[in-house]
Amino acid sequence: MTDGDTPPRRPHLPSGWRRLALRLPILLYRAGLGPLFGKRLLLLHHTGRVSGLDRMTVLEVVSFDPAKPSWTVASGFGPRADWYRNLCAQPKTLIRFGNRPHAVTAHFLPSEAGAEIMIGYARRHPRTARRLCAFMGLPVDGGARAFREAGQAIPFVRLDVADGYGRDARGHS
Incomplete structure (x- = not known):
């Protein structure tokens, strides 16, 4: 973007049937059908920064490193997405990848790293x-x-898999 360009618009948060369609994968994960998504999606648990309630959202995996293990996800709604803001407030959380739970810690990547990640994606x-x-x-x-x-x-x-938690939330490697 050059100095004269306007910044990109942030998409409006979905409502109505679009929001329902985006929330449908959560029901599939709850039914134990997470493996249907392969390695493309994960279920993120996050704690509401205001309510303190457990929240869930399904995110696309931009990249996955099975050696560490770690998953990279993107906030298509920008930094105002609730899950993103909740992770900023409380970066230690749980994910479900396939049918396996993992305790993870969120690390927010700099924009330079985001540029390289997006080119690879x-x-x-x-x-x-x-x-x-x-x-x-x-x-x-x-x-x-x-x-x-x-x-x-x-x-x-x-x-990233959280330090001291092993490879998943149950302690299995």
């Missing part, structure tokens, strides 16, 4: 990357520069 999933850029009001020419700018505008979070 666009190589693996070009159509989805273009749709995400369009959704966020960013250029969608499909070039590396556009994806780099998108990666700098989108907040990325790396979820």
